[in-house]
Amino acid sequence: MAGLAFAKKRNLRVYVLGGGSNVIFTGNLDGLVILVELKGISFQADTVQAAAGENWHALVQKTLDQGLFGLENLALIPGSVGAAPIQNIGAYGLELRERFARLTAVHRSTLETRCFLSEDCEFDYRYSVFKGPEAENWVITDLTLTLSHLDKPVLSHxxxxxxxxxxxxxxNARSVASAVIQMRRQKLPEPEQIGNVGSFFKNPVLSVTVAKHLKTAFPAMPFFALDARVKLPAAWLIDQAGLSGRAVGDIQVSKQHALVLINKGGGRAEDLLQLLAEIVSVVRSKYGIDLELEPVFYP
Ligand SMILES: Cc1cc2nc3c(=O)[nH]c(=O)nc-3n(C[C@H](O)[C@H](O)[C@H](O)COP(=O)(O)OP(=O)(O)OC[C@H]3O[C@@H](n4cnc5c(N)ncnc54)[C@H](O)[C@@H]3O)c2cc1C
Known part of the structure; x- marks a missing residue:
């Protein structure tokens, strides 16, 4: 709160950071960076409330230790609790919105505190109002999730x-968490060892009609149901376009997982932007699909 008041008084742009796992820095920042380090976790009946600065994976583990189930599919997603609702984190058949009860946020300029319920957040695939029209307005301070004492894991993946x-x-919840951790470790490079932000593009979400046309043109194209729409793996598009392993400078499309771009050490923002432009353009001309970026770019 003091940081926001400081920025308001001096008319500074505010950049909010959690774990920094989904942010690309392309240059110096002109403004105030606020690192959210609010701590605290409390349990009540089948709910857990966690402060925004708690580590997401540590929260998943704590809920399992408490015999509260429902987050196991989201194990090992890097980052903070406060960032989890921003893009409605999801993995292995589950999205945060399915466990969401409410969150508290502070308005960056009026300093008003507000409670957001699910309908206020407009959750969608890798999206919430905090990634859309309200992106620059709120700092999330805590999150409340509704879990269950019943151990009934989601096995749709x-x-x-x-x-x-x-x-x-x-x-069960524990075996699912272990399996998810094992699969993530096999597929995704550890950001501490090899710089990456996880998936670089959202999986395109299409109408059934568009998907049918694409399937006729590209019979091998895989699709997954998403509500009344279909989701198409962006990794498949990139891989099939022959871009796996493609590099500009030290930035490379991972050979293990085409949705991940890795920094082999000396990668520069210019290299990254050039590689991104190439991927978007090749996929557009081959499939007529516009890939949408998942991470946030600062400034
Ligand atoms: C290896 C790897 C694997 C990943 N796998 C997945 C996955 O399976 N599924 C998935 O959904 N994501 C995945 N991600 C993306 C990332 O883990 C999530 O987006 C995560 O929620 C980011 O958390 P963070 O604290 O690091 O956020 P940051 O990178 O610090 O910030 C991300 C955005 O959220 C904003 N923000 C952060 N905290 C707050 C706050 N308290 N209030 C308001 N705004 C805030 C920032 O301003 C920024 O715009 C992966 C990333 C990596 C590196």
Whole structure:
């Protein structure tokens, strides 16, 4: 709150940072950077309330330790609790919105505190109002989730189901969390070792009609149901366009997972922007699909 008041008084632009796992810095920042380090977790009946500065994965583990289930599919997603609603984090068949109860946020210029319910957040695939029209307006201070004492894991993700079957383990919250952690470790480079922000593009979401046209032109194109629409893996588009492993300077499309761009050490913002422009342009000309960026760019 003091930081926001300071910025308001001096008319400074505010940049909010949680874990920094989904932000690309392309230049120096002119303004005040506020690192959200609010701490505290409390449990009441089947709900958990966590302050924005708590680590997301640590929260998932704490809920499991408390015998509260429902977050296991979202294990090991990097970053803070406060950032989780921003893009409605999701993985392995589950999105945050399915466990969301409410959040508290402070307005960056009026300093008003407000409670947001699910309908106020306009959650969608990798989207909320905090990534849209309200992107520059609020600082999330805490998040409340509704979980369950019943251990009934979500097993809709094919790869997850398959791994549990192969391991011959009973599907429960803990085995799902372990399987998710194992799959993530195999597929995604650790940002501490190899710089990356996870998925660089959102998976395109299309109407069923558009998907049918594409399927006729590209019979091998995979689709997944998403509400009344379909989701198309952006990694498949990039890979099939021959861009896996493509590099500009030290920035490279990961050979393990085409949705991830890695920094091999000396990558510069210019290299990244050039590679991004190439990927977007190649995918557009081959499939007529505009890829949308997932991370946030500062400034
Ligand atoms: C290896 C890897 C794997 C990933 N896998 C997934 C995945 O499976 N699913 C998924 O959805 N995401 C994934 N991500 C993306 C990332 O983990 C999430 O977006 C995460 O929520 C970002 O948290 P953060 O605290 O690091 O946010 P930051 O990177 O610090 O910030 C991201 C955005 O949120 C804003 N923000 C942060 N905290 C607050 C706050 N308290 N109030 C208001 N605004 C705030 C920032 O201003 C910025 O705009 C992955 C990232 C990496 C590096």
């Amino acid at each position: 094919e790869g997850l189901q398959h791994l549990l079957e192969c391991q011959k383990v009973e599907p």
